[in-house]
Amino acid sequence: MASLAQKDVTQATIVRKLASYERQNQTKKALWELENICRTLYILDFIDDVTLRQTVQKALNRGVGASLPSAQLIIGFDGQ
Numbered sequence: 001m002a003s004l005a006q007k008d009v010t011q012a013t014i015v016r017k018l019a020s021y022e023r024q025n026q027t028k029k030a031l032w033e034l035e036n037i038c039r040t041l042y043i044l045d046f047i048d049d050v051t052l053r054q055t056v057q058k059a060l061n062r063g064v065g066a067s068l069p070s071a072q073l074i075i076g077f078d079g080q
Helices: 011-020 027-048 050-077
Strands: none
Touching: 011 027, 027 050
C-alpha cells in the first residue's frame, strides 16, 4: 500500500493483481470489507442527510433530462 501512496503503482494495477489470486488473500479480503464498510456508511448518510439525497436526485435528473428531448422526438414522430 505504500507504493500506492507514493504513486509507484496505480489503483487499477493493485485491484487487478488482487482479483487474479485464486486463493483467499488476506489483503484482498480486507480491501473488500473496507469497500463494504464505505458503501454502508454512504448509504446510512444518504438515508439520514436530506441535502445529500437532493443533490443525488438533481444529478440523476440531469442525466434523465439529457435524454428526454430525443424521446420526445421519437414519440412525436409516431404521431402519439
